Amino acid sequence: MAHGLNELIALVIALGMLAQWLAWRFQFPAIILLALTGLLVGPILGLIHPATDFGEAGLRTIISLGVAVILFEGGLNLRAHEFKEAAAGVRRLVTLGALLNFFFAALAAHYVGGLSWAVSMVIGAILVVTGPTVIMPLLRQAMLNRRTASYLKWEAIINDPIGALLAVLVFQYFVFSGEDGSVPGVLLSLGQAVGIAVLLGGGGGYLLARAYRAAIIPEFLKSPILLAAMFAMFALSNRVQAEAGLLTVTLLGIVIANMRLPSIEGLRRHKEYVTILLVSTVFILLTANLKPNTLMQLDWRALAFVLAVVFVVRPLAILLATIRSGMDWRDRLLVGWIGPRGIVAAAVAGIFAPEMVAAGYADAALLVPLIFAVIFVTVVIHGLSLGRLAKRLKLAAAGPRNGVLIVGGSPWSIDLAGRIRDLGIRTLIVDNSWHRLRPARRAGLPVYFGEILSERAEESLQFQDLGHLIAATSNDAYNALVCSAFTSEFGADRVLQLSMGEPEDNDRKGLAAGVRGRVAFHPDATFEELWRRHYEGWCFQKTRFTDSFTYDDYRAVAPPESIPLLLVSPDHHVTLQSVQRPLQPRQGDVLLSYAPYRAGPEGKTENRKNSGDAPAPQAR
Secondary structure, eight states, rough: OOHHHHHHHHHHHHHHHHHHHHHHHHHOOOOHHHHHHHHIIIIITTOOOOHHHHHHHHHHHHHHHOOOOOHHHHHTOOOOHHHHHTTHHHHHHHHHHHHHHHHHHHHHHHHOOOOOHHHHHHHHHTTOOOHHHHHHHHHHHHTBOOOHHHHHHHHHHHHHHHHHHHHHHHHHHHHOGGGGGGGGHHHHHHHHHHHHHIIIIIIIIIHHHHHHTTTTSSSSHHHHHHHHHHHHHHHHHHHHHHHHHHHHHHHHHHHTTOOOOOOOHHHHHHHHHHHHHHHOOOHHHHHOOOOOHTTTOOHHHHHHHHHIIIIIHHHHHHHTTTTSOOOHHHHHHHHHHOOOOHHHHHHHHHHHHHHHHHHGGGGGOOOHHHHHHHHHHHHHHHHHHHHHHHHHTTTTTSSSOEEEEEOOOHHHHHHHHHHHHHHTOOOOEEOOOOTTTTOOOOTTOOOEOOOSSSHHHHOOOOOOOOEEEEESSSOOOHHHHHHHHHHHHHHHGGHHHHHSSSOOOGGGOOOOGHHHSSSSOTOOOOOOHHHHHHHHOEEEEEOOOOOOOEEEEEEHSSSTTEEEEEEEOOOOOOOOSSSSOOOOTTTTTTTEEEEEOOOOOTTTTTEEEEOSOOOOOOOO
C-alpha cells in the first residue's frame, strides 16, 4: 500500500494510543495489544513495512533513541529509599541473578532450542532483561507491598542496560575477529562502557542537577534541556562503546531522581508522557517489521525453549541467586516466577539479528521471533498470575484499591473515618498534630503523624490498598497542594478537597482549577460549615438501597440539607461524591450521608451521632 511518511507516522501513533487506551479500559497488558496491532498492520495486512519505509538505518535509530528514553524514564523512577529497603536482594538480583539467567538461558537455547552457541549466548544475554515497560503497569494493577515491588522494579530497570551491554559484548566476541573479539578486547570494552556511563551519566547528571538548583536554567527549559542532554550523552557514549549509552542514560536518570530537585515530579511526568508515546510507537514498528516466513520457522523446539525459559530458567536462577540474601521466601518465590520481557529485549534482538545473519550465523534469523515468543508468553502468563499469586502469598492488598486517605484530623474527619471503617473500608488519617490525632488513636483508627508531603511520608506509607484521598484541613491552599501532589497516584477523579465556600469556577481571584482537587461532597461543605454542623449534632447515616427502596425514595424522606458522601457497592467498590460527579446509587449499594439527627425509615437508614462536643476550629 503506497503512503507517505507523514501518514505512516500518524497511523502508528494513533494505533499506539488506541491500544494503550483499550489496555487501560479493559485492564489488559498494553504490550500484548501493541504487539497484536503491529502484527496486524505489518505481516498480516501489509499496510506498513518499517524497514522499507524508514530504511534499515532509520528504523534502527528510531528504536535506539526510543529505548534510551524508556530506560532514562525508568531511572527517574528509582529512588534511594526503595533501594535501602531491598538493598541485599536487589544486589543479588542484578549481579548473581543476571549471570545465572544468562547462563541457564544460553544452555536452554542451545540444548533445547537447537541453536548454535553464538546465537544461544546472545539470546541468553538478551533474556537477562526484564521489561520495565511491562513490570511498572503490572505493579500498579497488582498493588504489591513496597518491598516486593522494589525488587521487581529495580531488577527490571537496572538489568535492562546490563543485558543490552552483555549482548553487545557476546556479539562482539563471536562476530568480530582479531583484537576486538579477544577476551582482553571484551574486558576493555566493558571497562570503557562502565567508565563512560559513570563519567557522563553520573557526573553529567550531578552537574545538571546543580545547575537546576542554582536556577541557571529557567523552569520552562528544564524538561527540554534534560531530554536534550540525555540524547547527547546517549550518542556520545555509543560513540565510545557500542550500547554503552543505555547504561549512561539509566545512571543519568537515577542521579537526577535522587538529587532532591524541587521540580522532579514535573520532570517525571513529562518523561512518562514521552515514554508512553515511544513505547507504543517502537513496539508497533518492531512487530510490524517481522517477516511471515520467519514466523513460520518456529517449531516445537522453539516452543520447548520458551517454556523452559518461563518454567525453569528464571525460577531456578532467582532461587539460587537469593540463597541467604535475607529475602523473605515469599518474595523469592514471587520474583522467581515474575519476569516478563518487554520492548528493550525486542529492540536489542531487532538490532543484532541482521548483523549476526550477515556474519554467517544463519540461525540468528530465529532470534527476533524467539524473543517475541518469549515476550508474548511471559507477558500473558505473568500478567494474569501476578495479582493472584501475590494475594495468595499475602504480598499484596487482599481487596480492591478502595481505601480512603483523609488528610486533616478534625473531629468531623475522624468520625467520618470511623464510619467508613464500619463499612469494611480501610482508612488512614494523616495530620502533623499529635494532639489532633488523639481521638483517632483512642478510637483505634489507623493514623500517620507527620507531613503527608514529606519524603519521610513517601518512604513510610504504604498506598497499595488506598485508592481515594480527601483533603480536609482548614487551609484551602494546602488542601489544593495535597490534591495536586497525589493526582498522579490516585487519579484526578479520586482526589477531593473540601469546598472553599465560593463558586470556584467563577472565582477569578481564587485558586485556579488546574491546581485544585475536585470539590468534595457539596459546595456548602466547607471546613468551617462541617465543623459547625458537627457541633450542632449532625450525624452520619447509612442507607442501603433495595428494589423496594430506591434513591428517589431516599431523597423523598431525607432532610433536604443532608449531604451524600460516598457509596459502597456490594463488592466493596467505593465512590466518593463530588460536585463535579454526583453519586448514582444502584440496588444493593450502601450510601453514607451526613444529615441532621433524625430517625430514618426502619431497616433502611441507620444514624450515628458524632463523638461529642468539639473545641473551636484551629487553623492548620
